[in-house]
Amino acid sequence: MVENRPLLTLLAHLALIAGVAVVAFPVYLAFVASTHPSSAFLSGTLPLVPGDHMGETYSRMLFSGVSTSGAPPLWLMMTNSLIMALSIAIGKIAISILSAFAIVYFRFPCRALAFWMIFVTLMLPVEVRIVPTFEVVANLGMLDTYAGLSIPLIASATATFLFRQFFLTVPDELVEAARIDGAGPMRFFRDMLLPLSRTNMAALFVILFIYGWNQYLWPLLVTTDESQYTIVMGIKRLANVADADPQWNNVMATVILAMVPPVLVVIGMQKLFVKGLVEQEK
Amino acid sequence: MARIDLDSVRKIYPGGVEAVKGVDLPIEDGGFVVLVGPSGCGKSTLLRMIAGLETISDGEIRIGGRRVNDAEPADRDIAMVFQNYALYPHMSVRQNLSYGLRNRRMARDEIARRVEETARILEIDAFLDRRPKALSGGQRQRVAMGRAIVREPAAFLFDEPLSNLDAKLRVQMRGEIKQLQRRLGTTSVYVTHDQLEAMTLADTLVVLNGGRIEQAGRPLDLYRHPDTTFVASFLGSPAMNLLSARVSGGDLRVGSLPLAARLPVPDGPVTAGLRPEAFRLLPDSTSGAFRLDYVEELGSTRLLHGHLEGQRLVCQMGIEHPLADRMTLDLDPEALHVFDAERGRRLDTAWQRAQIRSLA
Known part of the structure; x- marks a missing residue:
């Protein structure tokens, strides 16, 4: 719809600006708080312009951490988070695209049953199956390992379903043309389905990366060693100190830094992400 | 290859x-x-x-x-x-x-x-x-x-x-x-x-x-x-006219209208096939058996849609021919295809008749 009404345009912009302000202002405040000494935040009147403690706070948080609240340096926690989020996102995509491929293109006994079993796991998120999952992970000796952090979160019904829906829209003739051109199932998967799913994979990657990055409950359970802590846990540990005021500047610096990787992923994948959600290359 | x-x-x-x-x-x-x-x-x-x-x-x-x-x-x-x-x-x-x-x-x-x-x-x-x-x-x-x-x-x-x-x-x-x-x-x-x-x-x-x-x-x-x-009606556009007809003593009639005589076909009901372009219609306002319903102009030719003895019939003719509400069929009996009325199989062909004639 193309309309040329200045008043409407103005109204639309005002609404958008208000929306952005509501979302962005707290983030800005967090940033401001991280650049002042911790006392500034506790004084009751919050400064609205950045202070001069930025370099000091950030370098302290990044490289030495706060041992009193049991928080290792942020770079370590961020690396852990990154490894976990990447493993989860890539693992989910790999497993889902393969299971969707099997379900859509192969006739095997109980195919429908297999599909519905995968689908039903949607009703069993981590929180519901957390005790038995912990038991399994513990028995396999995967506590305090990257494998223990990521593998239990890798299976994904949603992604499988998404890929299945996409594969169903691939015309049969394309499969047949590839068969006549001498492409076996795996070659068809590699040469046709993978490149055609590129945008879907990108969109999923963004969503799943953020999902993995934001994991809190599961890392909290399976990690006891400081070297395995993830950043989202770190925020909580910093804010939750006994017998003292929380060091809000430290907390806010951690929050800001924790936001950076997901933001970078979204910005980097923006084009593909939108494409993957909107159109399908066919 | x-x-x-x-x-x-x-x-x-x-x-x-x-x-x-x-x-x-x-x-x-x-x-x-x-x-x-x-x-x-x-x-x-x-x-x-x-x-x-x-x-x-x-x-x-x-x-x-x-x-x-x-x-x-x-x-x-x-x-x-x-x-x-x-x-x-x-x-x-x-x-x-x-x-x-x-x-x-x-x-x-x-x-x-x-x-x-x-x-x-x-x-x-x-x-x-x-x-x-x-x-x-x-x-x-x-x-x-x-x-x-x-x-x-x-x-x-x-x-x-x-x-x-x-x-x-x-x-x-x-x-x-x-x-x-x-x-x-x-x-x-x-x-x-x-x-x-x-x-x-x-x-x-x-x-x-x-x-x-x-x-x-x-x-x-x-x-x-x-x-x-089936083949007759499938090939050709407009499709071949298929008329219910009856043969008695070798004479083929559509309703009361005789179309061909001395056909080597046993007596009984038949389907008579006639390509739209294989016959002509001549104006005859008094005794014409074909009643014209409407005309489709194709440029070089025109399609005449009408009825013959209550059955639909289409004729394709050059535009130089005059039109009238009632017309008579000008038809070479060899253009006629005769099919079994029940199973639709061909009973006789003008082509076979021509062969027989050329052998005689």
Whole structure:
């Protein structure tokens, strides 16, 4: 719809600006708080312009951490988070695209049953199956390992379903043309389905990366060693100190830094992400 | 290049639907066979069975004398052109053409040579590096053809390749396919529901109905001497007039109107077939049996729609002929086709009568 009404345009912009302000202002405040000494935040009147403690706070948080609240340096926690989020996102995509491929293109006994079993796991998120999952992970000796952090979160019904829906829209003739051109199932998967799913994979990657990055409950359970802590846990540990005021500047610096990787992923994948959600290359 | 033989080929789908009910069809090396019929007649199923995309329930298919019932599509030495082209959307035209060759591990320079040559034949060299998305319908059609040609297969299989094109392009591509097939001399099987396409392209025309071959032969033979009312009404546009008639003592009458005499046909009810262009109508305002309902102008000719003894009748005539509300039929009895009224089989042909006469 193309309309040329200045008043409407103005109204639309005002609404958008208000929306952005509501979302962005707290983030800005967090940033401001991280650049002042911790006392500034506790004084009751919050400064609205950045202070001069930025370099000091950030370098302290990044490289030495706060041992009193049991928080290792942020770079370590961020690396852990990154490894976990990447493993989860890539693992989910790999497993889902393969299971969707099997379900859509192969006739095997109980195919429908297999599909519905995968689908039903949607009703069993981590929180519901957390005790038995912990038991399994513990028995396999995967506590305090990257494998223990990521593998239990890798299976994904949603992604499988998404890929299945996409594969169903691939015309049969394309499969047949590839068969006549001498492409076996795996070659068809590699040469046709993978490149055609590129945008879907990108969109999923963004969503799943953020999902993995934001994991809190599961890392909290399976990690006891400081070297395995993830950043989202770190925020909580910093804010939750006994017998003292929380060091809000430290907390806010951690929050800001924790936001950076997901933001970078979204910005980097923006084009593909939108494409993957909107159109399908066919 | 190879011949293709179908021996009592049958296709029964799980669930018991019999789509192809025993088809015998020898296809000569270098022949252009067109399978034509209404939707659901089994023509596409038959083609897909030759391609190996459908299993063969019974019977045998041989390509170049080799039984291929259990061979994979890729091992049958055939290439197929699909109705929606089925180009690989993420590959350039060049990659589309070479994909099948690369999968066969052909030498790189040989692939390049073949792609170049195919592109030249089809005049698609200018957009070898474009994606299918950036091509027009006609260009995509050419690329689809190119993907078949580049393989230099024993046979081309066409599955309604022109039905997604507009009318003008369809006529043009029809001519090009015909010329190309002549030049390459590759055995071709072509499926269409368009009788005009079928007539113009075929060396051998096969009319299918309900999973069986209704009639096979040269297009003009089928047009002139249809074996059944089905073939008679399917080929030709406008379709042949089929009138209920009765023969007694060799005289054929539609209602009370005599159309032909001394036919070598037993007495009883028959179906009389009359091509719209095989007779003329003369104005006769008093005793004309044909009552004109309306006229369609086609430019050089016109279609006269009307009734004869209560049955619909269409006549195609030049525009120079005068019109009237009532008209009489001016008809050469040899133009008349006589079919069994019940089963629709041909009872007698003008052609046979002419043969008999020339022998006498």
